[in-house]
Amino acid sequence: MKLEEFLAQVRDRGEYGSREEAEQVSTAVLRVLATRITPEEADDLAAQLPAPLDDVLHRERRAPAPLGLEEFLRRVAQHTGARPRTAEWDASAVLSTVADAVSGGQVNHLLSQLPTSYAELFGRPGLS
Template sequence: MRLAEFLAQVHDRGEYRSQEEAEHVSTAALKVLGTRITAEEAEDLAAQLPAPLSDVLREGGGPAESFGCEEFLRRVAQHTGARPRTAEWDAGAVLSTVADAVSGGQVDHLLSQLPTEYAELFGRPGRS
């Protein structure tokens, strides 16, 4: 998926006012995700995403931090300046687009390494 297509999908899902806003929330969500997953997982996921978003994921580097979905949303909110409920909307718009942009196997592998509550953000509710 090309960058313009990715951002257009996030823009539509998040009902943002501009492509710039869609890019801002995409960068925030992917930056936080990059700190939550291993460097190897970030590299595998980034390989299927358009630059510069792929680079944002790789920036996390290092060992994965272990935190739940609530902390993930708090960190996204901190990056965007939004409230946690808005951050949930933002993260869902971005991560469900990620799930559409990369292979299903990659998403399944990623979700197998995260607590089950993350599945809904990726548009995969009810995943066990």
């Protein structure tokens, strides 16, 4: 998926007013996600995302932090300046687009590293 298509999907799903807002939210969500997954998983995911979003996953190179869903959303809110409920909306807009942009195997592998409560954010409520 090309960057413009990715951001258009995020913009539609999140009902954002501009491409820039969709990109800012995407960057924030991916930055927090990168702290939650292994560097190897971040590399695998980045390989399937368009630039410059792929670079966001490489900025946080350390052992994954065990973030529950609430803490994940709190950190997204911190990066976007939003409230936690808005951060859930933001994360869902971005992560469901990620799930559409990458292979099904990649999504399954990614979800296997996360608590089941994350599945709904990726548009996979049946897995939660």
